Amino acid sequence: MVPKIKRKVIESFSQKILIISSLLLIFICSAEKAKATSLSVSPSTGTFEVGSTFDVSLFLNSENKNVNAIRVALEFPPDRLQLVAPTAGQSIVSLWAAYPQYSNAEGTVELQGGVPGGINTGQGLITKLTFRVKSLGPAMIKIMDESKVLANDGGGTDVLDKTSSGVYELVLPAPKGPVVASETHQDQSQWYNNQNVVLNWAGDDEEIEGYSYMLSDGPTDIPDNISEGTRNMVAYENLSDGRQYFHIKSLRDGVWGGITHFAISVDVTSPAKFPIEILPSKKTSARRPIIQFETTDNASGVDHYGIKIVPLSPGVAEATGEENGQFFIEAKSPFIASDLELGSYDVIIRSYDKANNLTEVTETLKITRVFAEVIEGKGIAIKGLFTVSWWLLYGLLILLIAVLVYATWRLKRRFHWLEEKKPSRIKKMHPKIKKKLEELKKLQDKYGKTAIFLLAFSSFMIYGQVSQAEEIDLGPPLVTSVSRNISNEEIFYIGGKTDCAEAEIIIYIQNLKTGETFSQTVKADKKNDWFYRHSGFLSGGEYLLWVQGKVDDQMSPPSPQVKMTVKSIAIQFGSSRLSYETIYLGVIILLLIVVVILTVNMFRHWRKATKRQGRFLKEVREAEVAVHQGFAVLRRDIEAEIAAIGKIKMSKKLLEKEKAREEHLLRDLEEVERHIDKEIWDVEKLGDVK
Numbered sequence: 001m002v003p004k005i006k007r008k009v010i011e012s013f014s015q016k017i018l019i020i021s022s023l024l025l026i027f028i029c030s031a032e033k034a035k036a037t038s039l040s041v042s043p044s045t046g047t048f049e050v051g052s053t054f055d056v057s058l059f060l061n062s063e064n065k066n067v068n069a070i071r072v073a074l075e076f077p078p079d080r081l082q083l084v085a086p087t088a089g090q091s092i093v094s095l096w097a098a099y100p101q102y103s104n105a106e107g108t109v110e111l112q113g114g115v116p117g118g119i120n121t122g123q124g125l126i127t128k129l130t131f132r133v134k135s136l137g138p139a140m141i142k143i144m145d146e147s148k149v150l151a152n153d154g155g156g157t158d159v160l161d162k163t164s165s166g167v168y169e170l171v172l173p174a175p176k177g178p179v180v181a182s183e184t185h186q187d188q189s190q191w192y193n194n195q196n197v198v199l200n201w202a203g204d205d206e207e208i209e210g211y212s213y214m215l216s217d218g219p220t221d222i223p224d225n226i227s228e229g230t231r232n233m234v235a236y237e238n239l240s241d242g243r244q245y246f247h248i249k250s251l252r253d254g255v256w257g258g259i260t261h262f263a264i265s266v267d268v269t270s271p272a273k274f275p276i277e278i279l280p281s282k283k284t285s286a287r288r289p290i291i292q293f294e295t296t297d298n299a300s301g302v303d304h305y306g307i308k309i310v311p312l313s314p315g316v317a318e319a320t321g322e323e324n325g326q327f328f329i330e331a332k333s334p335f336i337a338s339d340l341e342l343g344s345y346d347v348i349i350r351s352y353d354k355a356n357n358l359t360e361v362t363e364t365l366k367i368t369r370v371f372a373e374v375i376e377g378k379g380i381a382i383k384g385l386f387t388v389s390w391w392l393l394y395g396l397l398i399l400l401i402a403v404l405v406y407a408t409w410r411l412k413r414r415f416h417w418l419e420e421k422k423p424s425r426i427k428k429m430h431p432k433i434k435k436k437l438e439e440l441k442k443l444q445d446k447y448g449k450t451a452i453f454l455l456a457f458s459s460f461m462i463y464g465q466v467s468q469a470e471e472i473d474l475g476p477p478l479v480t481s482v483s484r485n486i487s488n489e490e491i492f493y494i495g496g497k498t499d500c501a502e503a504e505i506i507i508y509i510q511n512l513k514t515g516e517t518f519s520q521t522v523k524a525d526k527k528n529d530w531f532y533r534h535s536g537f538l539s540g541g542e543y544l545l546w547v548q549g550k551v552d553d554q555m556s557p558p559s560p561q562v563k564m565t566v567k568s569i570a571i572q573f574g575s576s577r578l579s580y581e582t583i584y585l586g587v588i589i590l591l592l593i594v595v596v597i598l599t600v601n602m603f604r605h606w607r608k609a610t611k612r613q614g615r616f617l618k619e620v621r622e623a624e625v626a627v628h629q630g631f632a633v634l635r636r637d638i639e640a641e642i643a644a645i646g647k648i649k650m651s652k653k654l655l656e657k658e659k660a661r662e663e664h665l666l667r668d669l670e671e672v673e674r675h676i677d678k679e680i681w682d683v684e685k686l687g688d689v690k
Contacts, residue, residue: 036161037062037149039072039126041141047169050133050261051220053084056141056166058111058126060092060149065159066118069150070126071111075142078107080170085130092124100127118152133170135219135243136263137189141166172219176258177249178202178211178232188263191300191355197264198235199246212256213248219263223247225256239266241299267299267355276349276363279334283366291335293349293361300354307331307350309365310533312483312490313343327495327529340367344490348481360480475499476559477530477547487567488540494562495531496547498524504550505530508558513541540568 038061048054058072070093076083083102086109093113102109111127131141143163151157172188178201185192201211210227215236246262274295280286295302306328328350345365350358481495494507503524510517524530543564549556 037065037067037159038162038164039143039147039149039160040164041143041166044164044166045168046166047171048133049171049173050136051173053130053132054168056129056131058129058143060124060126061122062120062124062149062159063122064120066120066152067115067149067159068118068152069114069148069156071146071148071150072109072126073111073144073146074109074129075144076107076109076131077139078104080133080135080137080139081107081141082132082134083109083129084132086127091126092119092121093126136170136172139168139170141168172245172261172263175260177260180246180248180260180262182262182264185264185266188265191265191267191353193266193268193355193357195239195266195268196235196237197239197266198233199262200233201248201260202232207252209251209254211248211250213246215244215246215264217242217244219245219261221245221247222259223249227251239264241267241269265300265355267297267353267357269297269299270357270359271295271297271302271351271353273359274351274361276347276361278347278363278365282364283368285368287339287341287367289337289340289365289367291333291337291347291349293333293335293351295351295359297351297353297357303352303354303356305331305333305349305351307335308348308481308531309337309340310346310348310481310483310493311341311343312345312486314491314536327525327527327531340365342367342369346483346493350480358480362481474503474549474551474554474556476557477503477505477524477549479545479547479559479562481531482545482562482564484562484564485567486538486564488537490537492534492538492564492566493532494545494547495529497528498530498549499528499556500524500549500551501526501528503530505532506548506550507532508546508548509538510544511539511541512544538566540566542566 040059040061042057042059046054058074060067060070082104086100086102091113092115093111094115096111096113098110098112100109100111109129142165147160147163148158149160151159180199180201182197182199184194184196184198208230210230211232212223212225212227213234214221214223243263243265246264247259248262249259250257272295274293277292278284279290279292291307293305307330308328328348331349343366345367347363347365348360349362350360352358477496477498479494479496481493483490483493486492492509498505501524505522505524507520507522508517509519520532520534522530522532543566545562545564547559
């Protein structure tokens with residue numbers, strides 16, 4: 001009894017030891033796995049003044065691994081930092097495969113070296129780099145993905161698992177002179193699309209004898225010692241794109257004081273025009289197409305993109321829930337569209353730079369049905385117009401196979417009698433079927449420019465108590481998006497920006513053909529964006545568009561007029577519309593029916609011709625047999641006559657004239673027989689022509 005109890009206790013203790021050992025092993029493995037060979041930049045953060053220098057060290061942590069080779073690629077912004085002293089110093093790398101290389105134009109540093117025998121280090125210095133600050137703004141010194149740390153295992157295994165880059169803030173030196181501020185360009189790190197700058201500075205007018213200031217491209221330039229006067233404000237107009245610096249110092253008691261530097265960032269140029277690429281194509285059956293786009297900006301750089309997909313069909317608009325209140329959304333390339341309904345769309349993409357300048361481009365996208373689509377349990381839908389059921393498809397396939405088998409059997413039987421040695425000469429008949437498609441000519445009346453009547457609004461005052469409102473300098477709204485070339489089967493839209501948030505935008509649309517003008521009103525959003533999408537189709541022709549803004553009773557001047565063309569691709573019958581695409585499809589179907597009828601008719605005539613040819617050849621062969629039989633009888637009679645003449649010649653000597661007649665008769669017989677044989681052969685050859 002006791003040994004059994006001891007055995008159970010021992011087994012239970014062994015199980016606990018096993019569980020504890022397993023957990024300990026898992027913990028050790030996890031701890032080992034958590035250790036990762038890393039490359040890091042030190043310091044990882046910091047704030048440095050323009051014109052100063054700072055050191056950056058690159059360290060290796062092998063995490064108890066033995067490594068023997070290192071390759072490091074660094075990247076830094078060349079417009080803000082300049083590498084001035086690349087030194088290895090007390091580096092763990094004792095053998096450089098290539099001397100450290102760098103490029104201040106491209107902003108790159110490359111290091112590659114080895115450690116004979118390997119090294120295991122927790123913080124091994126690879127190199128120390130000294131940078132000079134050129135311009136203000138954020139800067140990153142990044143360890144690139146192609147960097148490697150190779151283990152000393154004989155196989156050159158890359159054990160680099162982690163990299164830590166450095167992010168720094170670059171600022172102008174602290175003001176040592178007058179305190180400078182700007183009402184037009186308040187933030188020195190921000191870009192503005194205003195070319196005119198106003199600068200103010202503070203100083204004690206009683207003690208200051210004068211100021212010396214200048215505007216230059218250098219962030220730490222020093223103004224001369226010539227006084228510009230005692231005024232504390234200056235304005236510059238039409239500054240060029242880029243970052244410029246205002247430098248100022250003051251004169252007090254005959255001594256020039258410290259210098260204050262102030263950055264002015266101007267960018268009035270929009271990002272470059274760019275193409276929109278739609279995958280798999282601009283006309284596709286894919287409901288979620290991929291939209292790719294990319295552009296550049298020389299001065300401030302691209303900040304973000306906005307995208308809007310405008311449906312051009314009423315049914316599509318209802319399906320996607322598009323309304324005039326929905327505007328651009330921020331997007332990155334590639335952008336995958338949501339499930340789109342069948343129809344046409346305008347893909348509008350805006351590119352914004354850091355000064356809020358924008359460039360807008362538009363591309364047309366059409367979502368169409370696939371030519372043939374399998375519908376489970378029903379059949380195959382052709383272009384979404386009609387569905388061919390499975391039993392009909394099977395019947396047509398069986399009928400087609402039967403026709404092909406029958407045609408093959410007929411052809412085999414038809415030409416079975418041809419001799420193997422006889423070359424087959426088949427003359428293919430190519431019926432010249434001239435298909436004349438009448439091209440629909442779009443007749444467009446050319447009208448001269450009709451007089452554009454403008455609505456004149458005048459302000460008036462009401463006698464009595466009048467509350468004076470603050471006058472708003474309301475400029476004309478800007479039109480950025482418009483469907484300039486659409487068809488009368490697509491929806492018209494227009495959009496843009498205005499100076500005043502939530503202002504009313506009045507859109508005027510004038511038909512140049514009829515002179516009729518109508519207007520629509522929408523409201524701008526809080527971001528000063530406005531957008532209008534028409535509720536129906538416009539008739540074909542040319543239109544003029546312009547807009548005006550309205551805040552309370554104040555109207556802005558009209559915007560520049562935009563010309564729009566609406567192409568006629570649909571015919572209207574009352575309330576029904578028939579597109580030219582449907583007409584073309586109907587014509588194609590009609591032509592296919594005609595081709596089928598002609599093919600059947602041609603096949604029927606071919607069969608008749610084949611039968612007639614067979615009867616003709618049969619008659620020719622019968623005539624040939626009859627002619628040969630006739631000539632055989634004729635030859636026999638002539639030979640009998642010649643034999644009779646020969647008997648006479650034995651007893652009586654023929655005259656020379658009779659002998660010549662005998663020879664001439666034989667020659668005529670041979671000539672006639674040869675000629676008849678040739679004519680029959682020619683007729684047979686004519687009958688053999690296929």
